[in-house]
Amino acid sequence: MATIIAASLAAIGLSLLYSVLAVFQAAFALVQSMIESILKLGQSITTLVLELFQGMFGFVFANFAAIFVIGAVYYLYTLRQQGKGPKVLQKRF
Numbered sequence: 001m002a003t004i005i006a007a008s009l010a011a012i013g014l015s016l017l018y019s020v021l022a023v024f025q026a027a028f029a030l031v032q033s034m035i036e037s038i039l040k041l042g043q044s045i046t047t048l049v050l051e052l053f054q055g056m057f058g059f060v061f062a063n064f065a066a067i068f069v070i071g072a073v074y075y076l077y078t079l080r081q082q083g084k085g086p087k088v089l090q091k092r093f
Helices: 002-052 055-082
Strands: none
Touching: none
16 A cells, blocks of 8 residues: 555655656747747848848938938937936936
């Protein structure tokens, strides 16, 4: 009788251990899947940008994009100098 109870308790403990291991395996698979998805998204964005900037239209669009980025940086810089920008941009003395 005691051996049957001990065997049952051992089986329950082993089942609990397998359940915990299955949860860790599922969490690892989730993280792996998320990292893989993020890398594929980056690859897709890179491919999109490279295809967009090909040819004459791409050249013109790239110049407008560069002008926009430079203008935005200059605008944020002037806001920071005047102290009117968001708290993130304000000078710290």
